[in-house]
Ligand SMILES: NC(=O)c1ccc[n+]([C@@H]2O[C@H](COP(=O)([O-])OP(=O)(O)OC[C@H]3O[C@@H](n4cnc5c(N)ncnc54)[C@H](O)[C@@H]3O)[C@@H](O)[C@H]2O)c1
């Protein structure tokens with residue numbers, strides 16, 4: 011997999027790569043949703059000459075597209091259009107488009123090449139990288155999928171110009187997570203920016219985040235061990251996210267993970283001796299980006315019910331990633347349910 015670095019010439023570099031020998035017989039199909047059709051497709055095609063003849067396929071926005079019925083429709087379209095094994099699927103969108111597109115490419119004629127061109131911050135620093143493809147099943151997220159890496163990830167930060175602030179914040183929480191585990195200096199820099207009210211995410215920060223994710227994935231492509239560090243905040247976050255949907259006041263994924271990281275840091279202080287100042291500072295940063303919830307005892311039980319279903323659990327225990335220090339995560343730590351209740355009650 012090649013990650014084309016995030017500077018402003020990423021699209022022209024992609025254009026040159028696709029004009030090369032490795033792609034000489036390729037026919038291109040571009041997958042978009044309504045927003046990326048409106049905001050990103052024309053720009054992509056105008057800058058990447060080999061894509062000018064591409065056919066495009068549009069899918070519903072958001073999680074709704076990560077469905078086997080949609081995947082089947084796309085396979086049928088590819089077949090009717092005569093797509094062969096040299097065809098290449100270009101996923102232009104956020105994590106939903108790349109999860110679906112990666113799945114469809116992996117299954118079509120036992121696998122055709124695909125390229126991710128992420129257009130959300132979550133896509134650029136996380137979802138487009140690492141070769142996890144996924145569909146949802148019966149309302150449960152990411153239950154079906156393959157590990158299969160894209161041929162190219164092309165990161166073009168200027169696609170973020172049209173992204174709504176809420177989506178930008180969602181990605182910024184994942185960015186804080188990545189720097190917390192992988193680059194303490196950048197973490198402090200991003201915190202200072204956010205505390206100062208500056209939301210201008212710089213291309214080099216996106217590139218650094220993508221590089222950290224890529225390095226972790228290369229060490230553990232099948233997610234059997236060290237890759238779990240990327241799940242910091244996610245055991246709590248998934249419970250908090252599911253509960254927020256249940257009560258009809260949904261957090262974005264990144265917001266829920268951002269709140270979940272407060273819980274993970276709270277337990278890290280108690281169980282691993284993480285300095286309290288790191289928790290206090292992070293809580294302060296998070297409170298500038300999302301309204302921190304005050305959960306009742308009843309709500310903590312509801313969140314716990316979701317957390318018990320988390321796929322990282324083993325032997326009936328809930329397992330979390332915690333931090334010994336910034337840059338020093340510890341994976342698969344068993345936490346008991348009273349510790350979880352306590353952490354959920356101490357968010358704000
Ligand atoms: N495979 C992985 O490793 C991995 C990692 C993290 C997340 N994910 C998945 O990614 C998904 C979340 O990703 P996401 O937040 O990017 O979601 P998304 O794809 O739904 O995009 C969020 C919203 O932004 C819109 N949008 C996208 N680009 C835009 C642009 N440039 N301008 C304006 N609007 C734009 C989309 O239409 C959508 O409404 C989840 O399904 C999650 O499971 C996968």
Ligand SMILES: [Zn+2]
Nearest residue numbers: 184244263267
């Ligand atoms: Zn996440």
